[in-house]
Amino acid sequence: MQEEYTKETRKENKTTSGLYEIVESLVLAIVCVILIFTFIARLSIVSGASMNPTLRDRDYLIVSNLFFSYNPKHGDVVVAEPDNYHEPIVKRVIAKEGQEVKIVYSMDLGRYGDCVYDVYVDGVLLEEDYAFYDSFNYLYIAPSGSHWTKTSEGTLITVTTIVPEDHLFLMGDNRNNSKDSRSSEIGFVHEKHIVGKCVFRIFPNTGLVR
Numbered sequence: 097m098q099e100e101y102t103k104e105t106r107k108e109n110k111t112t113s114g115l116y117e118i119v120e121s122l123v124l125a126i127v128c129v130i131l132i133f134t135f136i137a138r139l140s141i142v143s144g145a146s147m148n149p150t151l152r153d154r155d156y157l158i159v160s161n162l163f164f165s166y167n168p169k170h171g172d173v174v175v176a177e178p179d180n181y182h183e184p185i186v187k188r189v190i191a192k193e194g195q196e197v198k199i200v201y202s203m204d205l206g207r208y209g210d211c212v213y214d215v216y217v218d219g220v221l222l223e224e225d226y227a228f229y230d231s232f233n234y235l236y237i238a239p240s241g242s243h244w245t246k247t248s249e250g251t252l253i254t255v256t257t258i259v260p261e262d263h264l265f266l267m268g269d270n271r272n273n274s275k276d277s278r279s280s281e282i283g284f285v286h287e288k289h290i291v292g293k294c295v296f297r298i299f300p301n302t303g304l305v306r
Contacts, residue, residue, distance in 0.1 A: 138158075138159050138161065138291065138292065139156060139157070139158065139159070140156075140157045140159050140175050140184065140186070140291070140294070141154060141155070141156055141157070142154060142155040142156075142157065142186055143183070145230070145270055145273055146185075146186070146187070146268035146269075146270050146273060146274035146275065146276070147173070147186055147187070147188075147268050147269050147270060147274070148228055148230070148269065148270040148273075149228055149269070149270075150173065150188075150226055150228075150269045151173070151186060151269075151294075151297065155297050156297065156298045157175070157186070157294045157296065157297055157298070158294070158295055158296040158297075158298060159174075159175050159291055159292040159293065159294055159295070160292050160293050160295045161291060161292030161293075166290065166292050166293055168189050168192070168264055168287060168290055168293070169189065170189055170190070170191070170192070170217075171188065171189060172188070172189045172293050172294075173186065173187070173188050173189075173293065173294040174186070174187065174188075174189060174266070174290050174291070174292065174293055174294065175290075175291040175292060175294060176264075176266065176285045176289050176290050176291060177289050177291055178282055178283075178285050178286075178289050179286075179289060180281070180282070180283070181281060181282050184291065185266070185275075185276070185282065186268075186294065187266035187267060187268050187274070187276050187277075188226070188266065188267055188268070188269060189264055189265075189266060190215065190217065190222070190264075190265045190266060190267045190277075191217045191259050191264070191265040192259060192263075192264055192265075193259050193260060193261045193262055193263055193264075194258070194259060194261070195217055195218050195258070195259050195265075196216075196217070196218050196219070196256060196257070196258050196259075197215070197216070197217060197256065197257050197258075197259065197265050198215070198216040198217075198219070198254060198255070198256045199213060199214070199215050199216075199239065199254070199255050199256075199278075200213055200214045200216070200252060200253070200254045201213030201214075201252075201253055202251045202252050202253070213271075215267070226269050227269055227271055228269055228270045228271065229270075229271055229272050230270050230271075230272045230273045239255045239257070239278040239279075241280040241283060243257050243258075243283075243284075244256070244257050245257065259284060260284055262286055262287050262288075263284035263285060263286050263287065264277075264284065264285050264286075264287060264290070265277045265284060265285075266282075266285055
């Protein structure tokens with residue numbers, strides 16, 4: 097009788113120990129996930145078509161901030177939370193503090209199609225194989241704000257500006273349908289408002305963000 101009781105007790109203790117290990121593992125996993133998404137990365141969702149075709153509406157992104165020490169680089173796709181805008185934005189870093197941005201575009205759609213135009217940084221034409229030109233939308237392509245200098249020659253319009261200290265100039269890849277640093281609603285984005293770099297797209301098109 098004593099032997100049966102001992103076996104039963106050992107069985108119960110083993111079951112309890114197994115459950116405890118499972119709970120402990122789950123708690124540890126949850127803590128790890130919380131730490132990762134607090135200090136290393138976070139999940140973001142693309143809203144809208146401003147980054148087509150690089151990113152699509154409702155794409156899920158892993159955004160890396162690596163202990164809040166991320167240093168934005170030219171060409172990076174980033175998530176930002178401008179203090180003067182009502183929602184986070186996903187855009188590409190075009191220029192950094194002290195750099196001159198020059199955009200040359202044309203109002204002659206017969207010449208430039210759907211307003212394909214050139215972007216220069218410090219006088220160097222950017223090679224932008226990621227850029228996409230959707231239907232013409234003057235609201236988005238025409239830079240606004242007193243910091244822009246505008247000149248025109250025929251149908252060609254040139255606008256230039258200098259990025260202020262600690263700020264970034266951001267643009268969406270879908271150039272004719274992106275509200276970005278060209279808009280007075282967003283303008284230059286302070287580096288402290290950069291959430292992180294988009295490094296991985298997990299749904300629906302899994303892969304690296306380039």
